[in-house]
Amino acid sequence: MTISERILKVLKDRNMTQVEFAKQVGIATSTISEWKKKKTNPTADKIMDICNVLQITPEQLLTGKGIEDEEEIVAASPESRFTPYDIQLIEDYHGLKEEQKKRLMAYVEALKKIESLENM
Known part of the structure; x- marks a missing residue:
């Protein structure tokens, strides 16, 4: 193919x-x-x-x-919520150093806050 x-x-x-x-x-x-x-x-x-x-x-x-x-x-369906892209993202996350993981999670939280402010 x-x-x-x-x-x-x-x-x-x-x-x-x-x-x-x-x-x-x-x-x-x-x-x-x-x-x-x-x-x-x-x-x-x-x-x-x-x-x-x-x-x-x-x-x-x-x-x-x-x-x-x-x-x-x-x-993604109710039975299988994770796409191959999701799985790749998780694998990439596990390859990060601990400090990088903390920084990434801080970015995620910041994005959530920005989104919630935009939706007000």
């Missing part, structure tokens, strides 16, 4: 339209049409944007792990 085929599979699994995907990634819908025709693959500078929109890791996109195997990538 090519990278573009993986993207299209995840789009289908997520019930996301190509127009919605293109808008969120910042690409033309004609670009996706080119991928479908197997004329091109995404450019390297768009890989992270694609992964963020699809909530998958670059490893999953490039290797197919978790996409091509029998596990379906699906939006």
Whole structure:
């Protein structure tokens, strides 16, 4: 399976339209049409944007792990609240030094406070 085929599979699994995907990634819908025709693959500078929109890791996109195997990538459901992107975030967190973890948690708390003030 090519990278573009993986993207299209995840789009289908997520019930996301190509127009919605293109808008969120910042690409033309004609670009996706080119991928479908197997004329091109995404450019390297768009890989992270694609992964963020699809909530998958670059490893999953490039290797197919978790996409091509029998596990379906699906939006978070009551039974399975964590997406592959969530899991990657937790793995990255565990790789941080203790001081970095404390700083990250302080940022999270600050963001929550800002959001609550904005919603008043």
